[in-house]
Amino acid sequence: MPEQIRTVAKKPPQKASTVEFISTGSIILNLAASQKGRDGGWARGRINNIVGDGSSGKTLLALEACAWAFYNIEKIKSDLFSKVKKVIIVYNNIEGVMDFPIPEMYGQRFHDSVEWIQSETCEEFGRDYQRRVKALRSDEFLLYVLDSIDATIAKAAKERIEKAIKTDKEEDGSYGTEKAKYFSGAFFNQLCSIMEKKNETMEKKDATLILISQVRDKIGVTFGKKKYRTGGKALDFYTHQVAWLYEKKKLKKTFRSQERVYGIRVVAKWERNKTAKPFREEEFTILFDYGLDDIGTMLDYLYGPEAKEIEWNDKKNKKLELVDLIENDSGEYDKLVDLVEQDWNEIEEKIMPKRKRRFNA
Numbered sequence: 488m489p490e491q492i493r494t495v496a497k498k499p500p501q502k503a504s505t506v507e508f509i510s511t512g513s514i515i516l517n518l519a520a521s522q523k524g525r526d527g528g529w530a531r532g533r534i535n536n537i538v539g540d541g542s543s544g545k546t547l548l549a550l551e552a553c554a555w556a557f558y559n560i561e562k563i564k565s566d567l568f569s570k571v572k573k574v575i576i577v578y579n580n581i582e583g584v585m586d587f588p589i590p591e592m593y594g595q596r597f598h599d600s601v602e603w604i605q606s607e608t609c610e611e612f613g614r615d616y617q618r619r620v621k622a623l624r625s626d627e628f629l630l631y632v633l634d635s636i637d638a639t640i641a642k643a644a645k646e647r648i649e650k651a652i653k654t655d656k657e658e659d660g661s662y663g664t665e666k667a668k669y670f671s672g673a674f675f676n677q678l679c680s681i682m683e684k685k686n687e688t689m690e691k692k693d694a695t696l697i698l699i700s701q702v703r704d705k706i707g708v709t710f711g712k713k714k715y716r717t718g719g720k721a722l723d724f725y726t727h728q729v730a731w732l733y734e735k736k737k738l739k740k741t742f743r744s745q746e747r748v749y750g751i752r753v754v755a756k757w758e759r760n761k762t763a764k765p766f767r768e769e770e771f772t773i774l775f776d777y778g779l780d781d782i783g784t785m786l787d788y789l790y791g792p793e794a795k796e797i798e799w800n801d802k803k804n805k806k807l808e809l810v811d812l813i814e815n816d817s818g819e820y821d822k823l824v825d826l827v828e829q830d831w832n833e834i835e836e837k838i839m840p841k842r843k844r845r846f847n848a
Contacts, residue, residue, distance in 0.1 A: 506762045507531045507567055509560070509630065509695060512551030512779040514824050515788050519757055519767040520728060522835065524828040528552070530727045530762045531695050532567070532682070538716050539732030540702040544753045544773050547587065548732070549632045549697050551779050553578065554593040556630050557600065568693040572626040577602045577619065579612055579631065581638035592778050609639035609666055613674045620681050620694045628693045635699040636716075641665035671721040679725060698722070702731075729759035735770060750774040752792065764835070782810050782820070785827045 508521050510528040521527035529535045529552055539545045553576050561571045578601055589598045606612040616631055623629055633639075644665055682692055700716035716722065722729070738750040756768040772780040772787065786797060786806065796803050804812070813819045 506533070507563075507565055508762075509552050510555040511548065512555055513771050513781045513784055514827055515769050515781075515784050516548075516755060516771055516779075518828070518831045519755060519769040520730065520760070520763065522763040522831075524824055524831070527763075528555075529695065529697065532691060532693060533727035533762070534678075534682075534696045534698065534725055536698045536700060536716075536722055536726045536729040536759075537732065538700045538702060538729060538758075540734070542751070543732040543734045544751070544771075545699045545732060546585075546634055547773060547778060548730075549578075549634060549699060550587065550589070550593065552697060553601065553630055553632065554597055556628070557593075557597050560628050567691065568628075569625040569690055571628040571693070573624075573628070574600075575602070575619070575623075575627060575629045576600065577604060577616075577629070577631045579604050579606055579615070579633045581606060581612070581633065582635060583638075588776055592776065606639070608642045608645055609636075609669050609674070610642050612639060613669070613678075616696065617678060617681055620678075620692055623692050623694055625690055625693075630695050630697070632697045633699060635701055636666075636670070636722075637701040639666060641669055667721075675721045675725045698726070723759065726759060727761040728757060731756045731758050738772070738774075748775075750777075750780070782813050782823065785823050786810065788827060789830065 507530075508517070508523065508526060508528040509531050511517055511520060514524045517527035518524050520529065537545045537548055557574055557576055560574055563571070565571075580603060583605055585603075604615070606615060612633055616633075619629055619631065678696075682694055700722070702716060733754045733756075734751050735754050736752040737748045738752060739746050739748050741747075751773050752770055753773060754768060754770050757763075757765055759765060760767070770787065770792070771784045774780050774783075783806075786794070786809065790797050795806060797806055797809050798804075799809050799812075813823055
């Protein structure tokens with residue numbers, strides 16, 4: 488362990504909250520997303536966007552946020568929202584595919600409580616979400632996931648397809664343009680005013696939207712970003728946090744001479760962040776049929792992903808044995824979180840320019 492993180496530093500005084508968060512399920516990702524470990528994550532009451540290519544963990548990251556909110560949001564003492572008495576979680580699975588064993592990973596009660604729906608068009612999704620936000624009461628919390636924007640289709644495009652099938656003729660029109668026009672125009676413009684409207688106790692609506700986007704390749708680009716996501720430029724304007732995910736490595740084990748993949752290591756980069764410092768980038772681990780490996784990811788952050796043995800409490804431990812120890816001891820877990828937060832905050836402090844304030848109160 489590096490010398491500078493052997494002892495736990497005193498936590499800085501807490502400032503009044505201007506934004507609160509829904510945990511990503513990982514302390515490391517919380518820090519990258521919000522500069523907060525235990526209390527950080529996705530901006531609550533805002534619009535957030537998860538972007539990535541196939542099998543990069545987009546759906547799982549959304550499910551982790553849903554599961555954390557389901558089991559924890561009623562316990563949170565909020566400075567911005569009323570005490571939550573009813574949790575509403577909606578997963579709009581446009582793609583119609585959900586290969587995760589949800590009950591085993593997150594509990595049968597979670598699975599049975601989530602509203603699993605599938606809208607046919609982007610307009611239908613937009614109406615559904617806006618109706619729910621309008622109807623949201625002061626003691627209700629709404630977390631809504633759209634998976635994914637790319638799988639939605641505009642109503643006009645859907646009607647053209649149905650007509651083409653009946654007439655057996657070529658279709659006219661542009662699907663992407665119609666969808667982008669809807670999101671850039673009607674949806675986001677109206678949604679922001681709805682989300683900011685006060686409820687019956689004159690508080691901001693406690694509604695959070697997570698949009699999932701697929702990565703697309705820009706054809707013929709020789710410099711600049713070669714990847715983009717659909718949905719129009721509105722996603723760059725109205726979202727508060729945008730995380731791009733990239734698979735870095737497949738994790739493999741060999742048993743009886745057979746090599747199998749049991750997880751992946753993913754890089755998450757916050758390309759946009761209105762609630763904390765942008766462009767933070769960190770790696771995290773996903774284990775198949777388990778989810779985010781919070782403890783393993785923190786140990787990888789402190790000691791490196793290739794470490795086989797780790798010194799902990801003046802004793803050398805095999806990494807997997809240490810994970811088991813920390814997982815079953817809340818005090819050891821808190822110690823690990825403190826060490827990670829301290830290291831992160833020290834790095835942030837060291838890289839900040841030390842300049843005289845230009846304006847004084």
